[in-house]
Amino acid sequence: MPSASLDTLLTVRRKFPMSTAIVTLRMLVRLTGTLLVILGIIVWAGHARGLIPVHMLLGLAFVLSLWALALLVARAGVSSGFVALVIVWGLVVLALGMAQTRLVPGHAHWVIQVIHLVIGIMAIGFGEQLVGRMPRAEAGAARA
Ligand code: HEM
Numbered sequence: 001m002p003s004a005s006l007d008t009l010l011t012v013r014r015k016f017p018m019s020t021a022i023v024t025l026r027m028l029v030r031l032t033g034t035l036l037v038i039l040g041i042i043v044w045a046g047h048a049r050g051l052i053p054v055h056m057l058l059g060l061a062f063v064l065s066l067w068a069l070a071l072l073v074a075r076a077g078v079s080s081g082f083v084a085l086v087i088v089w090g091l092v093v094l095a096l097g098m099a100q101t102r103l104v105p106g107h108a109h110w111v112i113q114v115i116h117l118v119i120g121i122m123a124i125g126f127g128e129q130l131v132g133r134m135p136r137a138e139a140g141a142a143r144a
Pocket of ligand 1 (some may be wrong): 033036037039040041043046052055056058059062063075093094097099100102112113114116117119120122123124133139
């Protein structure tokens with residue numbers, strides 16, 4: 001990175017320190033997201049189906065944290081189109097999760113399981129991108 005852009009980035013970081021709320025919510029998204037993948041795979045392997053309600057509660061905490069993070073970074077200048085996409089995606093994660101056990105029961109249920117996992121992992125990735133897009137947006141605001 002050329003030193004001029006590094007200087008700009010450092011100035012922007014000083015002017016717009018990442019708020020504690022954003023850092024905390026990012027940690028929550030990472031933590032609940034990782035636990036969801038681990039718990040989901042344990043359930044998938046046929047062990048501990050009793051853990052499904054815990055998985056669902058964690059899923060709710062994950063989506064609420066993702067939404068809160070999306071709203072906070074929107075205020076920090078991240079594009080509203082991307083923020084809207086993440087909010088709708090969270091809704092899809094929640095709706096699919098609630099309907100999960102009823103969707104395509106039987107032999108082909110594995111298709112739903114794969115879709116559920118992929119959509120969930122993409123939601124975790126969106127959480128990372130929300131914060132990853134912040135410095136550039138803030139840099140734009142600083143130049144304006
Ligand atoms: C990042 C988000 C999520 C990830 C990565 C994730 C991952 C997984 C995985 C790998 C499984 C095992 C395979 C399967 O049965 O589909 C699973 C099962 C399940 N998940 Fe999630 N999940 C997420 C969010 C949610 C949410 C938000 C809910 C509900 C509110 C939910 C409800 C369920 C249910 C009910 C099952 C058991 C389904 C069955 O036995 O057929 N999940 N999850």
